Amino acid sequence: MAQGEPEAEILLNTIESQTLAVIDRLNRAILMLVTGQPTVSGYSAMVGTLRPSFDQIAQYAPRWGDLIPDAPHIRAELAYLLSQRGPLDRLQTPHLWAALGLDQESVRQIYQSRYGDLPSSERTRPTAAAAPKTEPPSLPWIDASLFQSLQNELQPIYLPSGKALFRQGDPGDSLYLISNGRVKVVVGEGETAKTVAEFGQNALVGEMSLLSGGNRSASVYAIRDSELFRLPKASFERLVEHHPRLMLEVAKVISTRLENATSGKPRADQALSLAVIPAGDGADLGAFCDQLVESLRTHFDCAHLSRAHLDSALGEGIVDAPLGTLRESRLISWLAVQSELYPCLVYSADPTLTEWTKRCIRQADRVLVVGEGRGTPDLNPIERALFEGDSFHPEIRKELVLLHQGGQAPQHTQRWLAHRQVADYHHLDPHNRAHFDRYARFLVGRPLGLVLSGGSVRGFAHIGVLRALREAGIPVDIIGGTSAGSLIGAQAAMGWDDVRMEQENKALFKNVRRLIDLTLPVTSFAAGKGFSSLLKQIFGDHLIEDLWIKYFCVSADLTAAQLRIHRTGLIRRYVRASSAIPAALPPVLDDGHLLVDGGLMNNLPVLPMVEIIKSGTVIAVDVSNPFYTADGAYNYGDPENGDSLPFGKVLRGRVLSRTLVTPSLVGILLRCLEIGTINMESVQIPKVDLYIRPPVDDIGSGDVSSMDKLIQLGYETAHQQLKGWKGRPPA
DSSP, rough: OOTHHHHHHHHHHHHHHHHHHHHHHHHHHHHHHHHHOOTTTTTOOTTTOOOOOOOHHHHTTTHHOOOOOSSSHHHHHHHHHTTTTSOOOOOTSSSHHHHTTTTTTHHHHHHHHOOOOOOOOTSOOOOOOOOOOOOOOOOOBHHHHHHHHHHHOOEEEEEEETTTOOOSSSOOOEEEEEEEEEEEESSSSSGGGGEEEEEEEEEEETTHHHHHHHHSSSSSEEEEEEEEEEEEEHHHHHHHHHHHHHHHHHHHHHHHHHHHHEEEEEEEEOOOOEEEEEEEEEOOHHHHHHHHHHHHHHTTTTTOOOHHHHHHHHOOOOGOTTSSHHHHHHHHHHHHHHHHHEEEEEEEEOOSSOHHHHHHHHHHHHHEEEEETTSSOOOOHHHHHHTTSSSSSSTTTEEEEOOOOOOOOOOOOHHHHHHHOOSSSEEEOTOHHHHHHHHHHHHTTTTEEEEEOOOOGGHHHHHHHHHHHHHTTTOOOOEEEETTHHHHHHHHHHTTHHHHHHHHHHHHHHHTTGOOOOOOOOOOOOOOOOHHHHHHHHTTTOBGGGGGSSEEEEETTTTTTTTEEOSBBHHHHOOOOOOTTTTSOOEETTEEEEEEEEEEEEEHHHHHHHHTTTTTTEEEEOOOOOOOOGGGOOOOGGGGGOOOHHHHHHHHHHTTTTTOOOHHHHHHHHHHHHHHHHHHHHHGGGOEEEOOSSTTTTTTTTOOOGGGHHHHHHHHHHHHHHHHHHTTTOO
């Protein structure tokens, strides 16, 4: 076997894979531009299923040329292999000629000594080059010439992590399609800079400039190494001149994107790249990744890439290949192909800070830092490089995942969070598939959030809704609530099912009188000790961050005049704050701020939920307090005319069985809380995917004896609505 022949055969396979990957990325970019989707019916990715033609290899030589090592024997052998498939000629295939280095004397001599003279431009005259057989997807209005023109006009761009694609104020002279990677959109500069959006694979960026030509309204930076295609405005206008319908189709895509952006419900990611590294003493990353991949496959194709997987596919030690070598080029090309084959890749890092670990982090949209919940929370060397070093982009999204063996209740999460600045954290039982399914929904942007309103005793209807959700097989991934909703929501987040909730709450609220500890009405009518004692009995010293299911509750900050969203801290403390009806219960003093019932500002906290889960599904349950719609329903007199409602009149009305209709003190207080939410309904309800309002209006706000009826009404209403619900998210 001639020197360089084995390497050349391996290299040719790599070149073929790289060429197909480039063609596939280009096809998908064109489809994104003209349809808004990276694929259409009847189109299957070419990667891994076809062999590229000689014309295609020659056309895209600039994209794979850097794979060829500076070794004359390998170049000569590769030239011979390619010459068996098409003519090598300086004029007909200039890119291929240059990539092979056929002008180098050393390469020509080796080739001639083995196979004779190279073809020359004098002996092989150029002819009209046939269009590459890219097998474009079939669309009713796009012909092969337009598809080929788009392929020729789209310019590939490589954008390293941290680099700017364009800056705010730059001329808007082109649009970009993200083939692979992730970028962030930033408005403002310096201390005023704010990240307003992130975009990943198959997204359009800067598309408005294609129509307006105005200056950029924001800056765009790469969060990780990214590959994009650029379409200059001049190129687009030239294409539209010959294909007028192109403008209409692209305008449709841009219009749809604008509608999605203004709907308040951003779309979930269509591609995902995750790096999994150890936290603290580490965990079994292989088993974790295998289970996570299985759950992610519910949403799209996903592959697990680890040192062991790559050793098996490409040969032992491939991940340790030195920079700039043929083996490293093969590794890079193979990884690029995987990103085309699979919308989701999970990179499992080594337990130490190796080159493979670094590559995993650089390839990722987000990094999952996985540790044992009962382990040591100190940073390990990999984490120090990630959180404290400058080797990686500081804004790459990082999430903490703590595993709890045997389903042991999470504890001491704050110790882990104190050492790590992460965007989010999750608790998983490593042997519970439902936990991995839940986390997968968060990762792909499709969690289900349940919002529970306040409503005093009517809040027990939430238990019935939870029962209906359980029976329908609809898992809840995050719960948010106000007042009574915060109480029931926290119980569900602790892991109580609806059966236990019903039993426990019946026992807890059997003697409701113990909760009414009247006091001198300086701050409130009740001292609140009874209610606080009840909450401690339920929640003990458990913290919100230690809950299995993610949870938040809201309170109204009287000091700062704003809504407070509580996602960490003592559960009982913030449920107490969320339920502190002004004048009825004293405010909770929190770091010098007075916190009262969240219903004062948002009795149905849909907006906070949407802000947390972004593109997920929201179910809202509203059991807010009813009230008469007109003053004519009351007959106790008009104070403006000198009428009054003395105790004697009330007593006589009762004794003489007269019909005396009056607003109750508690009813007035509750309605004061809900007025703000009523005014927010026009903003919040359109953001809800399923709105459930059990018919509980005829049940008094303090009627604890109606708990069974409330639970049943909640169940029946939710059960009926869930039966025909078309917006049900995937499990």
